Amino acid sequence: MQWYEIRGGHRLDGTVSVHGAKNSVLPILCATLLNSGVSVIHNCPRLSDVEASVAILRHLGCQVDWEGDTVCVDATVVQRSDVPEHLMREMRSSVIFLGAILARTGEAVVSMPGGCELGPRPIDLHLAALERLGAEVAVQGGNLLCRGGRSLRGTEISLSLPSVGATENALLCACGAEGTTILQNAAREPEIVDLVRFLRSLGADIRGEGTSTLRIEGNHPLHSGEHTVIGDRIVAATYLSAAASAGGEVYLTGVDPEQLTTVTALLRDAGAEVRREPGAVWMRCEGLPHSVGPVRTSPYPGFPTDAQPVLMAALCRSRGTTMIVETMFENRYRHVDELRRMGADILVVNRVALITGVERLHGAPVEAHDLRGGGALAVAALGAEGVTQLSGLHHIRRGYASLPEDLRALGAEIRWRQGETTEGA
Numbered sequence: 001m002q003w004y005e006i007r008g009g010h011r012l013d014g015t016v017s018v019h020g021a022k023n024s025v026l027p028i029l030c031a032t033l034l035n036s037g038v039s040v041i042h043n044c045p046r047l048s049d050v051e052a053s054v055a056i057l058r059h060l061g062c063q064v065d066w067e068g069d070t071v072c073v074d075a076t077v078v079q080r081s082d083v084p085e086h087l088m089r090e091m092r093s094s095v096i097f098l099g100a101i102l103a104r105t106g107e108a109v110v111s112m113p114g115g116c117e118l119g120p121r122p123i124d125l126h127l128a129a130l131e132r133l134g135a136e137v138a139v140q141g142g143n144l145l146c147r148g149g150r151s152l153r154g155t156e157i158s159l160s161l162p163s164v165g166a167t168e169n170a171l172l173c174a175c176g177a178e179g180t181t182i183l184q185n186a187a188r189e190p191e192i193v194d195l196v197r198f199l200r201s202l203g204a205d206i207r208g209e210g211t212s213t214l215r216i217e218g219n220h221p222l223h224s225g226e227h228t229v230i231g232d233r234i235v236a237a238t239y240l241s242a243a244a245s246a247g248g249e250v251y252l253t254g255v256d257p258e259q260l261t262t263v264t265a266l267l268r269d270a271g272a273e274v275r276r277e278p279g280a281v282w283m284r285c286e287g288l289p290h291s292v293g294p295v296r297t298s299p300y301p302g303f304p305t306d307a308q309p310v311l312m313a314a315l316c317r318s319r320g321t322t323m324i325v326e327t328m329f330e331n332r333y334r335h336v337d338e339l340r341r342m343g344a345d346i347l348v349v350n351r352v353a354l355i356t357g358v359e360r361l362h363g364a365p366v367e368a369h370d371l372r373g374g375g376a377l378a379v380a381a382l383g384a385e386g387v388t389q390l391s392g393l394h395h396i397r398r399g400y401a402s403l404p405e406d407l408r409a410l411g412a413e414i415r416w417r418q419g420e421t422t423e424g425a
Contacts, residue, residue, distance in 0.1 A: 003417050047398060060083075192210075374390070
């Protein structure tokens with residue numbers, strides 16, 4: 001068994017460079033399939049989800065070389081159109097390979113995806129968008145079978161909700177369709193903007209990124225290209241929340257502060273000093289944070305659901321009570337029971353959580369049940385007294401490439417351990 005041993009009570013001070021965004025690089029890797037040439041991607045983090053994407057690309061016939069934080073994908077030859085179950089189950093977002101494979105080969109066979117269990121995340125929006133583009137979709141033996149051949153045609157697609165994954169699948173498939181596609185109610189997340197900019201570097205004709213309407217001129221010949229992935233705003237939110245939990249002064253580089261405004265606004269309301277600079281954000285937090293007004297997760301530019309767990313952890317030792325309403329995923333509170341093991345006072349009723357601040361948290365053996373919940377437990381442990389043993393590291397490694405190293409650079413006492421955890425350490 002592996003775990004992080006975190007000794008709380010150490011003020012965080014220092015500078016950390018935020019690595020590339022997981023939620024950008026995954027669809028960008030899928031998009032390399034559209035280019036029958038070489039794609040060079042910089043600022044690519046070493047995450048287990050990224051490694052799973054690379055394994056899928058290699059299975060399909062691509063040559064992938066990874067050196068440092070740069071990945072080169074040669075998709076000149078794509079030999080297959082299927083993704084086996086063991087690769088699909090590695091990550092939930094693997095379903096976005098569907099649109100890219102379909103656009104490149106005219107057919108795709110993939111199993112139902114795996115990943116964090118955050119409750120039902122139906123892919124009906126993805127499939128409906130592909131069908132609007134002319135694909136034939138069937139489910140057989142737990143596999144999705146999509147066929148389009150040369151019948152993919154641009155059309156108007158209106159999503160019933162601004163799903164990030166459905167936007168990505170529709171966008172990637174539309175690049176290989178004949179004619180113009182207008183995608184209405186598209187997701188506006190910075191990661192979608194980053195994907196469009198990568199596709200444009202390959203020669204794609206796409207307009208409207210950052211708005212709810214995307215216009216894609218399909219079947220443009222694409223060429224080799226180069227792109228640098230944006231910084232991970234959720235990793236940045238985690239480190240800012242850690243400083244709010246433990247106290248201290250941190251300076252994060254490699255991230256766009258404009259993408260963090262809803263997070264930094266709440267941390268400012270909680271008593272932190274925040275200063276935004278081009279490509280960086282500085283924050284200082286002295287003493288216990290204050291409770292903040294009701295927090296409601298929503299699609300970008302609203303408060304991100306991925307930042308909800310880490311903010312909750314930072315507020316466990318706040319003065320007063322904060323209400324959080326989770327609108328995106330019904331099982332987004334799986335970290336709450338583990339926070340209670342550390343002494344947190346949290347009441348959950350359906351999708352509403354009430355966090356009443358306590359004076360002290362204490363270290364305890366806890367387990368991450370999903371990616372962002374793991375980040376939340378690390379945040380709470382940094383502000384707790386004593387030692388926390390945080391297991392479930394395979395979840396954490398899906399989205400944090402260097403969590404212990406980065407936190408140590410800020411002055412935290414965190415070590416990787418292997419063996420058996422001990423209750424009451």
